[in-house]
Amino acid sequence: LAKTTQPISMDSYEGQEVNITCSHNNIATNDYITWYQQFPSQGPRFIIQGYKTKVTNEVASLFIPADRKSSTLSLPRVSLSDTAVYYCLVAPSGSARQLTFGSGTQLTVLP
Amino acid sequence: DTAVSQTPKYLVTQMGNDKSIKCEQNLGHDTMYWYKQDSKKFLKIMFSYNNKELIINETVPNRFSPKSPDKAHLNLHINSLELGDSAVYFCASSQSSGSYEQYFGPGTRLTVT
Numbered sequence: 491l492a493k494t495t496q497p498i499s500m501d502s503y504e505g506q507e508v509n510i511t512c513s514h515n516n517i518a519t520n521d522y523i524t525w526y527q528q529f530p531s532q533g534p535r536f537i538i539q540g541y542k543t544k545v546t547n548e549v550a551s552l553f554i555p556a557d558r559k560s561s562t563l564s565l566p567r568v569s570l571s572d573t574a575v576y577y578c579l580v581a582p583s584g585s586a587r588q589l590t591f592g593s594g595t596q597l598t599v600l601p
Numbered sequence: 602d603t604a605v606s607q608t609p610k611y612l613v614t615q616m617g618n619d620k621s622i623k624c625e626q627n628l629g630h631d632t633m634y635w636y637k638q639d640s641k642k643f644l645k646i647m648f649s650y651n652n653k654e655l656i657i658n659e660t661v662p663n664r665f666s667p668k669s670p671d672k673a674h675l676n677l678h679i680n681s682l683e684l685g686d687s688a689v690y691f692c693a694s695s696q697s698s699g700s701y702e703q704y705f706g707p708g709t710r711l712t713v714t
Contacts, residue, residue: 522701524701524702531707531708532705532707532708533605533691533693533705533706533707533708534644534691534703534705535705536701536702536703536704539701539702575642577644579701581701583699589646589701589703590645590646591643591644591645592643593641593642593643594642
């Protein structure tokens, strides 16, 4: 299993772009990178998933360099409601068993 | 029109009791999961069912017994509850067993006294 390392916490201000980087040095060839968001007292919510280069959806962008040893979740123009814990997960294709949540990054958006 | 629902939301009980948590999904998904989130917020998978068949059974005490009467339901029964069972239990579902996009329920906060 590829181990992931993320900052424990980050602060940002409303309207700023936030980048959360996750390190996964021993990522395997068939591993995908997935990010989840969890608000207090709620279950995690899928944000985005990627394998390489850049993936963008209506919520976020995911940047993955060529060596895939890290990935960056980018949240454009955050608002107070983006305050949550963000989890980076790395797991092999087709294996839900390997979906392991780490400690995540607590993002606090300040007014 | 809740996608994944769990009942109850809160459960307070004494050690030694037996309790159940129910989960239902109306997304038409094939796979359902139970996760446990402890006080340190680590979320760990416990069980997974695909089309009513158990496919993941992590190192969970056999006091925990999942049951899937049909594809849309996955219940968790816990016997002889212990203090260490206190946690938030999340049910989730996904379209298939290999999907990373899982939809989580609101959680059941279990407190064992």
